[in-house]
Amino acid sequence: MNGDEILVGYDGSADATLALNWALDEAEHSGRPIRLAYVFEWVTVAGWVGPGVAPGIWPDDTARRQVEELVAKAAADAAAARPTVTVHGEVFDGPPALVLEERSAEAGLLVLGSRGHGGFGGLLAGSTAVSVTAHAHCPVVVVRDGDTPAGRTGRVVVGVDGSDTSLLALGFAVERAAQRGVPLHVVRAWEPSADRDLGADDAAAAERAALDGPLAGWRETFPDVAVTVDVVAGRPAGALVEASRDAQLVVVGSRGRGGLRGMLLGSVGQQLLHHAHCPVAVVRER
CATH class of the missing domain: 3.40.50.620 (HUPs)
Structure with missing residues (x-):
């Protein structure tokens, strides 16, 4: 092998x-x-x-x-x-x-x-x-049965929270979107906090701006891939499950920012394995 x-x-x-x-x-x-x-x-x-x-x-x-x-x-x-x-x-x-x-x-x-x-x-x-x-x-x-991957021609969805594994997931996702000639949809979910200084609109803008750097290089490498970004207030698993409804693949890192260090597979990845409407890719450092 x-x-x-x-x-x-x-x-x-x-x-x-x-x-x-x-x-x-x-x-x-x-x-x-x-x-x-x-x-x-x-x-x-x-x-x-x-x-x-x-x-x-x-x-x-x-x-x-x-x-x-x-x-x-x-x-x-x-x-x-x-x-x-x-x-x-x-x-x-x-x-x-x-x-x-x-x-x-x-x-x-x-x-x-x-x-x-x-x-x-x-x-x-x-x-x-x-x-x-x-x-x-x-x-x-x-x-899984019910994903019917052969019949899916939708976009590739990826969850990005800024963690190292989510950035690896972004690279994996954009490469698959480029290979298949389909759009890439980036989801960044953030949970509102009472002790956060920014208002909701400013916080969403800050979260969106945080994606500019990671996306810039991939946009240059794959200029033909149409990229959309969705910044949502709420739990990332729920946002990604919903986004998977019209996707051919949803991609996440093995553990995000909120993952406990000892966990090899974070809660978002586990929930997607059970509830996503399309095939799920989990990416990690080798």
Whole structure:
């Protein structure tokens, strides 16, 4: 695996298929190769059994072969449907979240469905998606059933609060908007404070002015990308969820200014994983 690949968590589920389709679109725009990663978890009464199988416990070789055939067929079908994209498939052993987190260190982007075969129907984002998004070493895109990414041609939305990770998110978002030839919509949300000296209008103007510097360089680099800015008084998660209704992708940093230092995934990112109306990208420093 090279550091430019798009790694796709794939288990044959509907959400994983949507994630693969999103990754194929991304690969066509970016020229990156794709690697499908099926993480095979041996489950016995004693728990997970890895390559060093405990005495007396024998994995099902037939099931393993079926998984390998599934991945090989998915990779072949994807390559046939998108002949300009290089697609590989690979089967790994271990707990899915842990393996995907480890493999993300060697990938340029990780794409997941929000829930796999083991997900509970009432959850909008499963435990594997949330855990991997919190701990991955590269940007993560989470796609879920209902996002219908192939049919979305709307803008790219990004939340920017001035934190380091939000500035990385801005760069990721503007590059995707440029690749797709769609507008970029920047959202900066601020929460009014009683001890703030500025009035509401002046505070909003100050928040908008704070975006001028970060946006200037990207406007120069990608002059053809139409950029709109929305400065709203309120909680950022709610503003971004609303903005995601007519977007093809919403992008945030892993932790914003209000995030606790020990948190690997901030509350805004977590809320978007559960409530956004389009695929969600979470960007962090490698």
